Amino acid sequence: MAMTITEKILAAGAHEPSVHPGQLIMADLSLVLGNDITSPVAIKELPKFGKDKVFDKDRIALVPDHFTPNKDIKAAEQCACVRAFAEKENITNYFEVGEVGVEHALLPEKGLVTAGDIVIGADSHTCTYGALGAFSTGVGSTDMAAGMAIGKAWFKVPSSIKFNLHGALRPRVTGKDLILTIIGMIGVDGALYKAMEFAGEGVSSLSMDDRFTVSNMAIEAGAKCGIFPVDDKTLGYLKEHGAKEPKIFSSDPDAEYEKVYEIDLGTISPTVAYPHLPENAHDAKEGRDIRIDQVVIGSCTNGRLSDLRAAAEILKGRHVAKGLRALIIPATPRVWREAMDEGLFSIFTDAGCVISPPTCGPCLGGYMGILSRGERCVSTTNRNFVGRMGHPESEVYLASPYTAAASAVTGYITDPEDF
Numbered sequence: 001m002a003m004t005i006t007e008k009i010l011a012a013g014a015h016e017p018s019v020h021p022g023q024l025i026m027a028d029l030s031l032v033l034g035n036d037i038t039s040p041v042a043i044k045e046l047p048k049f050g051k052d053k054v055f056d057k058d059r060i061a062l063v064p065d066h067f068t069p070n071k072d073i074k075a076a077e078q079c080a081c082v083r084a085f086a087e088k089e090n091i092t093n094y095f096e097v098g099e100v101g102v103e104h105a106l107l108p109e110k111g112l113v114t115a116g117d118i119v120i121g122a123d124s125h126t127c128t129y130g131a132l133g134a135f136s137t138g139v140g141s142t143d144m145a146a147g148m149a150i151g152k153a154w155f156k157v158p159s160s161i162k163f164n165l166h167g168a169l170r171p172r173v174t175g176k177d178l179i180l181t182i183i184g185m186i187g188v189d190g191a192l193y194k195a196m197e198f199a200g201e202g203v204s205s206l207s208m209d210d211r212f213t214v215s216n217m218a219i220e221a222g223a224k225c226g227i228f229p230v231d232d233k234t235l236g237y238l239k240e241h242g243a244k245e246p247k248i249f250s251s252d253p254d255a256e257y258e259k260v261y262e263i264d265l266g267t268i269s270p271t272v273a274y275p276h277l278p279e280n281a282h283d284a285k286e287g288r289d290i291r292i293d294q295v296v297i298g299s300c301t302n303g304r305l306s307d308l309r310a311a312a313e314i315l316k317g318r319h320v321a322k323g324l325r326a327l328i329i330p331a332t333p334r335v336w337r338e339a340m341d342e343g344l345f346s347i348f349t350d351a352g353c354v355i356s357p358p359t360c361g362p363c364l365g366g367y368m369g370i371l372s373r374g375e376r377c378v379s380t381t382n383r384n385f386v387g388r389m390g391h392p393e394s395e396v397y398l399a400s401p402y403t404a405a406a407s408a409v410t411g412y413i414t415d416p417e418d419f
Contacts, residue, residue, distance in 0.1 A: 002252040004160045006195040006227055009135040009249050013118045021159035029059070030134075031112060032147040033121030035103055036064035040081040041141035042122060046149060054089050055151035061093040061112060062086050063103035066360040071367040101332025101358040104128040104216060104300035109332055114238055115230045116247025120147050125300050125382065127218045130227035131211035133234055133248065137225050158224040160195040161186075162257045165202030167266040172416045174310070175210030176302055176380065176400035179217040180271040182263070184281025192222035194258065197251065199229060202265045208237045209306045216301045217382050220278040270415050272378070273398035276386045284403050287413025294377040295320070295408040296389075297401050298329025298356070299363045302380035305335050307401040312344045314405035314419055315351040321411030326353040327369045333358060353408075365389050371396075378407045 001018040003011065011019045013027030034042055039062055046054075054060055062082050067075035086094035093112060100106070104125050107113055115133035119126060122144040129136035139153070147153050163182065169175075183190070196218045198211075206214075211228050218226025228234070230248045238246055270284035297303075297311050308330060320326045328348050330336035336358060339345060345355055362369030363381040371377055371390035376397065379389065384396035399407070402416035409419075 002254040002256065004195065004197060004251045004255045004257070005133070005229065005249045006135055006160055006197065006225060007157060009116055009118060010155060010157055012116070012247070019157045021157050023157045024154060025157060026152050026154050027118050029120060029147050029151050029153055030117035031059050031061060031119045032144060033061045033063065033103060033107065033119065033123065033126060034144050035066055035123055036068060036075070036078045036082055037066050038122030038141045038144065040078050042144040042148065043081060043085045045142055045145035049146065049149035051149045054148045057090050058092045059151065060091050060148055061107060062091055063095050063100060063106060065100055065102050065358070066364065067366050068097050068100060068359060069357065099333055101335070102300045102303055102360055105304055105331035105335070108132060108212070109241060109334060111238070111242035114243040114246045115234060116249055120144065120153050124219045125216050127223065127225050128212055128216040128300060130215035130218065130225050131208065132238065133228060133230035133246070135225055135227065138219060158193055158195045159258045160197050161191055162197045162199055162260045164200035164260060164262050165198060166200055166262065166264050167202050168205035169265045169268055172402045173268050173270060174400045174402065175206060175213035177268050177271040178265065179214045180273050180278065180281050180398060181268050183217065183221050183278045184271070186221055188220060188277055188279045189222045191218065193224050196221065196223045196226040198226070199251070203228060204231060204233070205265065207306065208233055209304050212304070213301055217278065220382060270400065270403050270417060272403060272413055273384055275384050275395040275397065278382070278384060278398060284399065284413060284415040287397070290376065290413045291411060292324065292378050292397070292407055292413065293375040294325045294327070294369060294371065295404050296327045296329065296362050296369055296377060296379040296381060297404050298327070298331060299360065299381040300331065301382045302401050303329055303331030303335065305338050307380065308335065308339045308344050310401040311405040312347045314402060314409065314416060315353070316347045318351055318409045320352040320408045324408060324411050325369070326351070326408045327356060327362065328353050329356040329361060329368070330358055362389055378404045378413060380404050
């Protein structure tokens with residue numbers, strides 16, 4: 001039976017010769033992930049499974065990244081719960097402040113996910129690891145508890161939608177522009193509980209960071225996962241980051257897809273998603289009259305070193321607009337250190353930006369950049385729902401680091417190709 005890459009990974013995890021869309025399976029888990037918001041709920045549910053210990057202390061990752069360093073007493077108590085559990089269970093991959101980063105940037109960087117893995121995380125953007133040829137998806141805290149207890153999870157095998165990519169992106173056009181364009185095409189429910197599979201010769205032109213960004217935002221189209229084939233770039237990344245031996249799967253030529261889209265990467269332009277949905281995609285050139293108050297460059301979507309380099313390319317020798325706040329949030333301590341060593345911090349501070357420690361912070365309206373009534377923010381994060389970054393009457397515009405940095409300089413939404 002012909003299968004897609006997603007179906008093959010799930011079949012292997014379920015120890016079945018084949019699976020088909022809609023089939024219910026129980027599959028072995030390679031990794032179970034939680035953060036400081038979702039893990040305490042799972043920890044409290046764990047005793048209900050009648051287990052004295054977690055299934056495998058090496059295959060659980062606890063990443064307190066949302067409200068750390070602790071922003072208030074409640075955040076401190078949440079983190080204390082996770083810390084105590086990690087100590088009690090001797091969790092190998094628990095990351096304390098000083099080594100913690102935004103989870104979906106940190107785990108690949110640490111080599112904790114490889115091709116062919118099945119990963120669940122109590123965070124919707126766990127789909128990021130599809131960039132590595134893994135099946136990874138977000139779940140609720142109760143499913144996380146079950147995963148920690150028995151190392152397995154129930155799945156309904158998703159059907160797949162294929163996006164054949166051709167050509168290459170133009171300079172200053174990124175994976176963020178690509179995925180915003182796709183979500184604009186198909187809508188926020190256009191891939192509901194589907195696997196978004198990215199294929200075609202154009203894949204090879206995308207950097208790994210571009211692929212992480214695209215997979216990260218698959219959930220914004222409602223997808224169960226967003227997955228790329230494994231190629232030399234993937235294998236090079238896995239080797240560089242010390243990941244375990246990959247299990248490489250590829251889709252059969254005659255595998256069935258619900259839909260197939262053909263996308264010429266050369267036609268993608270700098271794109272901005274206007275409030276209040278990621279599907280509200282517009283060409284960046286359309287926003288030149290939209291005045292903004294804040295820019296955020298960071299998150300699990302665009303807080304990697306290449307993202308900071310892109311922002312620095314625009315900001316070097318320039319200054320943010322008067323009265324505008326520009327926040328730079330490196331996604332991990334390694335990114336923070338490398339950006340500092342490269343001199344990017346000097347560029348940012350000379351330009352009038354503020355640099356944060358690694359945190360999710362403003363992405364979910366947590367802290368480090370909350371918006372007041374009527375304020376507008378151009379952000380490299382992944383969601384722009386009502387009240388996402390603060391006051392329900394504020395507005396968030398999603399964009400790439402190039403577009404965000406260009407907008408910071410002018411004070412208006414700006415096409416980076418104009419610089």
